[in-house]
Amino acid sequence: MQELVNRAKELLADGTVVRVLGWKAGDLPYNPEPAYFTSAEELDNFVYNGFCGANLSKYMIEASKLEGKTMVCLKPCDTYSFNQLIKEHRVDRDKAYIVGVGCKGKLNVDKLKEMGIKGIQSISGAEMSDACDTLTIQTLYGEKTCAYADAMLERCHVCKGKEHMIYDEIIGESKDTKDAERFAEVEKIEAMSPEEKFAFFQKELSKCIRCNACRNVCPACSCRKCVFDSTKFDTAQKANVDSFEEKMFHIIRAFHVAGRCTDCGECSRVCPQGIPLHLFNRKFIKDINEFYGEFQAGADSEARGPLTNFTFEDCEPSIVTERR
Amino acid sequence: MSIEKEFRPKIVAFCCNWCSYAGADLAGSSRLAYPADVKIIRVPCSCRVNPMFILRAFQKGADGVIMCGCHPGDCHYSTGNYYARRRMTLLFSMLDYIGVENGRTRVEWVSAAEGVKFSTTMNEFVEKIHSLGENVRLEDLRCKN
Amino acid sequence: MNTAKKQAELIKEISGVNPLKCMKCGKCSASCPSYNEMDIKPHQFVSYVVNEDVESLVNSKSLWKCLSCFACVERCPRDVKPGKLIDAARQVVVRQKGQDYLSPNEIPELLDPDLPQQLLVSAFRRYRR
Amino acid sequence: MQRIGVFVCHCGSNIAATVDVKKVVEMALLEPGVVHAEDYQYMCSEAGQAKILEAVKEKGLTGIVVCSCSPRMHEATFRKAAERAGVNPYMVEIANIREHCSWIHKDMEEATKKAVILARAAIAKVNLNAPLQPGESRVTKRALVIGGGIAGIQTAIDIADAGYEVDIVEKTPSIGGRMSQLDKTFPTLDCSACILTPKMVEASAHEKINIYTYSEVEKVTGFVGDFTVDIRKKARSVDMNKCTGCGVCQEKCPSKKAPSEFNRGLNTRSAIYTPFAQAIPNVPVIDRDACIKFKTGKCGLCEKVCQAGAIDYAQQDEIITEKYGAIVVATGFDTIKLDKYDEYAYSQSKDVITSLELERIMNAAGPTKGHLERLSDGKAPKEMVFIQCVGSRCADNRGKSYCSKICCMYTAKHAMLIRDKYPDVNVTVFYIDVRTPGKNFDEFYRRAVEEYGVNYIKGQVGKVAPLPNGKLLVQGADLIDNKQILKEADMVVLATAIEPDPSVRKIATMLTASIDTNNFLTEAHPKLRPVESPTAGVFLSGVCQGPKDIPETVAQAGAAAVKAIGLLAKDKLMTNPCTAKADELMCNGCSTCANVCPYGAITYEVKQVNDHGIREDRRIAVVNNALCQGCGACTVVCPSGAMDLQGFSNRQILAEVDAICR
């Protein structure tokens, strides 16, 4: 981390950038938050550790409007989102100095809580310099340990790899933490009966409180004005009930990002209700791969997205019925 | 006490102006009957059909939604139906995924000359919706009369 | 429904043929190897069914002269398949009790040492219930 | 709030017999915004339209709903009426209660219920309609005719005579088309070449007509009034400007084995060739697949003998880009392949021929120099059999479902000509029906029977069997006599079905003109707009639209020309105002919409906007109204919904959905 801070100070000092977009410590040991730093002094609060899950690429939309360059810290998976935003002219590549930061998997404090680890005071073993094998947690009830991988975010178990897709320089080492099949969860649902599927999503989506956290964090959901806030579709600001409204919201949200979603998993990470929202996006990704060939949004900043493309021989919609 | 009423499905058909709407006109002028449950909405091209329209129809109590367009390759706007085909494939797959009976949605390519196909397609589709019964999974109760 | 109509409907059902598709081109008759032996010609089968005169059809010689060679089925430009109508009419006859066209008593004198089983089996299929 | 008037048409009894129109009026009055509703016998009539004008005046209507036939029928009529009444024409919506309701439902209650719902949907839409103003676009005063047969030639001459430039694109080396292959024409037995050649000369000499032979349309962009077309001029290997048409090269060419397209492959031609003597232009082409020079590098004889030095082996294909205001399709026809009709032994005997092949045999420039003889042994036939409807009127996937229309007449012509020239030849025609609707047509056919003694037998032939003695056994049944016919013929002529030239599919796709299941181009209206394609600015001439004979083709060619002239005579065109439009404040500038636009109508510009007090420069989509055709592809890919389609807006369609599901 210190290397990162030092480099940031250098870049500020030599005028390459006028601000740094990174993370600072939050109120609790496990919730660092995204922050701008404009001076060497401020950078003393800079934090980068296993809890810095937030994808900073979306912040670059606003940062692109500001004067001068911004140094932005992007993890390997974040760079996909950044590429996608370049493709959509939402960020200005010239306004960004991208430091590809190392990543050995990001953590989910809820996983610790699920293990019964409560009253957390501090956590060690999640620094960039660490091997990231074991976490040591100081709690009100004494010291606890757990395997790093057991506390990882879901998305890190299906890691897209340790390579940065776009960067100006790389600081720190990365690790491919993939230890699960990306589409296993989706396949499990696909294998269910319609009744089971319906019950599953009914149960999950009825938890939605329409706080819009998923939408606000999603790098693909970057519309100036969301259709769900627009008068043009008569969909604005509906009260939540456990019926169709939420399904419609989440289906349409997933549809709008289909072919653009990089599967960064931020939506599930931030959902206060713990709804596995990535299951929608990943279903679209799986279908797109099966129907139209493998496609990874953000792997570059030029390729046509699958929904703005076609071939004469595309499958017919009836394939949905036929393949069952 | 409620009286069991005969199920009359609500079916929305989106038809592109150039082929399918004309096909429906031909079915009409050829007097090829299909159930009155089908109501047609004219759109310029199948690529004008937003998934939102379909979900909204279900939300408001439609029991089936069918989209008809020109045959691939014959789109009046050259390529519209190719995009529509991808969109609808993904949407239908998603609906299937969340447990909506597949069969409530359908895409059929009907040319301006295929009045017979239009009529048989609608007959088949209405029959299918009859076999599936009322749409309860997607309906928004607040929208019910 | 009167009997004649019922019979006609039955023939349509058994054959799966829609006689209204016929455009009376006569290609069936032109193709039929048994044409000269038939009293009702293949192209006429259709109108007998349409006019619900199944009675004449089932009493015709043609019933037993058809070879089931499918030449008419193959060549029909309207996909009417007149051969299937006559097959169906034959079925209507043999499905009635006592209407077998071939009785077991006749068999011995028809036999010869080279006669393939196939012929007997098929004759029973075609001529008996 | 709109003030909407609802007008329910009886359409005589077409609607009123199954829809309770009074009930529709009554229910319409309950809908929001509706201030007036009435019904009338024929809304499209003068009196019906007057009712609309009156209601607008009295009730101050701002929107109009007409419950009547399909909008494809009378939307334009009612829009004009609205305009006359001072209401913006795009404030009119049609509820289709005829084609989509009264004509397909029998039960009055059910049909009425549906009609009410369709009316509600239209009312809901009109409530959200906004007045639209059509834009203007310019008209390029030049026409393109695709196909240089009699249809294309006639259309081109007619357009050129009106004073407009015309280009003809013909894919073969000469104009003339199928008609140039015919020997005589019915019902007057004129020599085909004698009446066609002057037309060909007229076209080529016309100062306003420019002919591209051996050329194909490669790409079409743009829209009515302003098409841009790429034409590929295939390398002729002969310099058009230098060649004098002396014909020495063809005589000397050592490669003479290529099948002659003009003679339907019945004989051969040289590798350097003009398809026929009267070809226009009279400039040969080198068939590079057959030419020894191109295959082996040796030879070059034509170059040596050409006094004009016109041979150019290095010539390349050339792409010409030209702008046109109107395009006429005149791609014509070919006969179907007979590989699915082997019962007629076409592939097994040289003496079984198609009618078009007979035309070549009968023609003095044909493979037999006009002598009627068997191609197998050169003997004169004594017994000829004609079989009608080969591949026509078939519902079994082997042939075509339609009647080819010309066969009955040309068969009578052939029969008559043979009996006239060779009185000792017996001619038998097997027919299903003899169809002769046309001026002097039936008389012509009767003459064949009564004066020329042609034997007509009702009944399709079952099989043609080549016999050991070289004859052809024709097996048929006379359906009138109920007798089997077994005829030993010397030649059998098949009236082979015609189908649109296969090139039409590609051309239709380029023009976005629709074609039917048989590959015939679809007309804008089967009765009332028979020479226009539904695609604006594209017109249809000749058999590409449906089977027809020469008189009909020429008539239609003239009609297509008039339609094209009508378009070219305008200086400006009104454009469809139902175009896409981006909401500046909502647009993300993400370029997704431009990716799916088939017309390249969307560009982006950086523009300062004032978004509720926030002033900033934003990248925003801008739609070129002249280019946008209003398909709506962009509206669905736009995630924010900033892109919307005027006249078919999201809110309008959703309002219709809601009204239907209510």
Add this chain to the structure above:
Amino acid sequence: MKYSYYPGCTLRTKAKDLDAYARVSAKALGFELEEIENWQCCGGVYPLGSDEIASKLSSVRALNEAKEKGQDLVTLCSACHHVIKRVNDDMKNVDDIRTRANNYMQLEEPYAGETEVLHFLEVLRDRVGFDKIKEKVVNPLTDKKIGAYYGCLLLRPGKILEFDNPENPTIIEDFIRALGATPVVYPYRNECCGGYISLKEKDMSKSMCERIMDSADGMGAEMLITACPLCLYNLKKNGNDKLPVVYFTELLAEALGVKEEVAK
């Protein structure tokens, strides 16, 4: 390569030759015909009414047995081929027949037309290849002029049998060529010999057979070959003896040099 094999009743009795020559030829060509265990007679005629189920079941049994073995089903007799192929088509494409037949059959897994039905000639053409057969011929039948007699059952209805062009077939001619002989094409090779009615309408059969023989003879054929025991019987019995008629498999065995392996 192993195929399930359905011989049928006649090949067990009056047409043993057809069967025996096919088996030895198959061996020589490197494939094996594995007779399915419990075959029953196909009925000889494809059921005439579209409402008949019971008469289709024996075919379904054979088809299902091949399916369970994961093999294609090979037939030799034209009639059996016709019946089984058409029943298979019904099972694949006609919902009503499939449902009802499966209701009768009570199979573990319903049968839905999965088996591919091949006539022995199709195996020779599509799986072995006539070129390959040509290589294996040891006694080429040079100088023999042979007419193929197809009859009706192998070819029609063409849409279902998909055996060859029903009006201008070439498979047996190609076969004849592979054996080194010269095929003679004559127009009546696909016209019916009247086999089905030969029991009761001898005169009719006679005129048909004579016409076929005359046609072949006139075109220069010296012998006829056929795949159908009934045609063979009928042409021999009711023809005019102008030409000898033999099974195509006999010629095949002869050309391959394995004819002697069949014990007389």
